[in-house]
Amino acid sequence: MPRTAVPAPASPVPRAADSDRRRTSASVVLRSVLEHGPVARSTVARLTGLSPASVTEHCARLTERGLIRESAAPRRSNGMGRPHVPVDLDDRRFLVAGVHVAVPYTTVALLDLRGRVVARRELRHERTEPARVLARAAEALAGLLAEVPGRRPLGVGVAVGGWVDRETGTVVEHELLGWREVPVRELLGARTGLPVRVDGHARALVHGERLFGRARGSRSVLHLFVGNMVDSAFATHDEVHYGPRSAAGAIAHLPVPGGTEPCACGRTGCLQAELSERTLCRRARAAGVTGAAD
DSSP: OOOOOOOOOOOOOOOOTSSTTTSSSHHHHHHHHHHHHHBOOOHHHHHHHOOOOHHHHHHHHHHHHTTTEEOOSSSETTTEEEEOEEEEOSSEEEEEEEEESSSSSEEEEEEESSOOEEEEEEEEEEEHHHHHHHHHHHHHHHHHHHTTOOOEEEEEEEEESSSSEETTEEEEETTTTTTTEOOHHHHHHHHOOSEEEEEEEHHHHHHHHHSSTTTTSSOOEEEEESSSEEEEEETTEEEOOOOGGGGGOOOOOOOOOTTTOOOSSSSSBBBHOOOOOOOOHHHHHHHHHTTTTO
């Protein structure tokens, strides 16, 4: 009796032939190991659409660089044949530095390759001049790295509210901080000596949630952020969208019908002015919902 082939389950890992050509084959392999590890190389090949020989080559290079390692316990496929030696992410050596510049404070942190926080520090803003804020962040990161000798930082990821141009690493405009055309990547890179990647905080959250959080494995995500800033970001078909000069998802100055709150842009009734934490807290105090101390 003829057998019916059972289709393999869909994988959240993008196949190498997908429309997103910016990912290299090595990054696709690394993403697959992050999503599924410990995992056999043959499974990585099936999930990514790469040839077994290509996956083996990439795994060898990633192992040499200390990004993945072979799992200690070999596995047999259905109890037959040669045992597979799974590969998994190697989170013992490298770290990634993170910087989040919020309105009242900056948070700096060190994370392992699985996105787990190794150390963090919060820096209340004394002043919000860009050079001062970034200098303090660089000094705090150096202090955190000194506490974990033997761990090597790969780079720095920076998340900032407002309008951020990812391609140039520039904060184009952040009204509440008073930042305009601030070359964050250049300034922080010069102080840390590390590669720096800068993104808007809403898009950074989408990337983080898709890799390590609740949206892990989701190819389409919509994220709305409401705090001191109001922003949004979205991903479809496994790609986070940016638009011209990374302005996709900018909703802070959408007009709210009947809005009465003055906005820093000079208009009245912008979405951020109407829904920000500051506005909602002020209204709550005025209505007696919370006390002044809250």
